[in-house]
Amino acid sequence: MINPAFTPSSDDLALLEVKDLRKVFIDRDFQTPVLKGVNFTLQKAEMVALLGPSGSGKSTLLTILGTLMRPSSGSFNMLGRELTTLKEKELSNFRNQEIGFIFQYHHLLPDFTALENVMFPHAGRLWRETRVGRERAAMLLDRVGLKDRMNYQATRLSGGQKQRVAIARALMNQPALVLADEPTGNLDRENADQVFDLMTEIQRETGTTFLLSTHDRELAERCQRRIYIESGVVVDQPVPRERTISAPRTGLRVIDGDAPSVVDRTSTTDRDLQRRA
Ligand SMILES: Nc1ncnc2c1ncn2[C@@H]1O[C@H](COP(=O)(O)OP(=O)(O)OP(=O)(O)O)[C@@H](O)[C@H]1O
Numbered sequence: 001m002i003n004p005a006f007t008p009s010s011d012d013l014a015l016l017e018v019k020d021l022r023k024v025f026i027d028r029d030f031q032t033p034v035l036k037g038v039n040f041t042l043q044k045a046e047m048v049a050l051l052g053p054s055g056s057g058k059s060t061l062l063t064i065l066g067t068l069m070r071p072s073s074g075s076f077n078m079l080g081r082e083l084t085t086l087k088e089k090e091l092s093n094f095r096n097q098e099i100g101f102i103f104q105y106h107h108l109l110p111d112f113t114a115l116e117n118v119m120f121p122h123a124g125r126l127w128r129e130t131r132v133g134r135e136r137a138a139m140l141l142d143r144v145g146l147k148d149r150m151n152y153q154a155t156r157l158s159g160g161q162k163q164r165v166a167i168a169r170a171l172m173n174q175p176a177l178v179l180a181d182e183p184t185g186n187l188d189r190e191n192a193d194q195v196f197d198l199m200t201e202i203q204r205e206t207g208t209t210f211l212l213s214t215h216d217r218e219l220a221e222r223c224q225r226r227i228y229i230e231s232g233v234v235v236d237q238p239v240p241r242e243r244t245i246s247a248p249r250t251g252l253r254v255i256d257g258d259a260p261s262v263v264d265r266t267s268t269t270d271r272d273l274q275r276r277a
C-alpha cells in the first residue's frame with residue numbers, strides 16, 4: 001500500500017552538505033586562493049545549476065566534490081560520510097560507486113567503442129567485464145539514443161553523440177550524484193538542448209542528483225535550482241521549494257511541482273530505464 005504523502009525532514013533528502021570549503025593552490029612561493037569558504041547543500045533527486053563568471057571556481061569546486069582533488073580546508077559530507085577524511089582507497093571506491101562525471105570535452109577513450117567506454121566504470125582498469133555490465137551499458141546507450149552506434153569507435157562519433165555516451169558512462173554505476181562541468185559548453189544550441197533534455201529526463205527517471213556548471217542562462221533557468229558562485233564564494237542560492245514525498249519505504253517519490261522523481265536507485269533505476277528502452 002502506498003503511504004500517504006508527507007513532507008520529508010531535510011535528513012531524508014540530504015545528499016551532500018558542503019561546509020566552509022576552501023582551496024588555495026600553492027606553486028612554490030606563490031599562493032592562489034580560489035575557493036574562499038563555500039557553503040551549500042544538495043538534496044536527493046535535484047537538478048541544480050552552478051553559475052558564475054569565468055574563473056570564479058566552478059571547475060575547482062566540481063573537481064573537489066568529485067574527490068579528484070583535496071580541498072585545503074573545510075568539509076563535505078555525502079550520504080552521511082565525511083569525504084575529506086577518507087583514505088585514498090576508500091575514497092576511490094566511494095567515487096566509483098556514488099559519483100558520475102560529465103566533462104565539457106567528454107574525455108572518452110578514443111580507441112574504445114562507445115559500448116566499451118560506457119562499460120569502463122564498471123569493468124575498471126583491469127577490465128573485468130561481466131555480462132550484466134555489458135547489458136547495462138547497452139541498455140544505457142539505447143536510452144541515450146545510440147543503439148546503432150554502440151560498436152563505433154569514439155573518434156567516429158559527433159560531438160553531441162560523444163556527450164550522450166559520456167552521460168551513459170556517468171550513469172553506469174548508478175551514482176547518487178552526477179557532476180557535470182559545462183556539459184553542453186562545446187555543443188551548438190540544438191545539441192545542447194538535446195543533451196540537457198536527456199539529462200533532465202534521466203534525472204527524473206532515476207532520482208540521481210545532477211550538479212552542472214554552465215554559462216548557459218537558458219539551460220540554468222530550466223534547472224530546479226541555481227547556485228551562484230563569485231570569486232570563490234556562494235553569493236546566492238535561492239531556497240528550494242518544499243518537497244513532498246509519498247511511499248517513503250517502497251522507493252521515495254519526490255514531487256517537485258510537475259517533476260516527479262524516483263529516488264530508490266537500487267530498485268527503480270534499471271526498471272525505469274529498461275521500460276523506456
Ligand atoms: N592548478 C592551479 N593552480 C593555480 N591556480 C589555479 C589552478 N587551477 C585553477 N586555478 C585558478 O583558479 C581560478 C578558478 O578556476 P576554475 O577553473 O575553477 O574557474 P571556472 O569558474 O571553472 O571558470 P570557467 O567558467 O572559465 O571554466 C582561476 O583563477 C584559475 O586561474
Ligand SMILES: [Mg+2]
Nearest residue numbers: 058059060181
Ligand atoms: Mg570551468
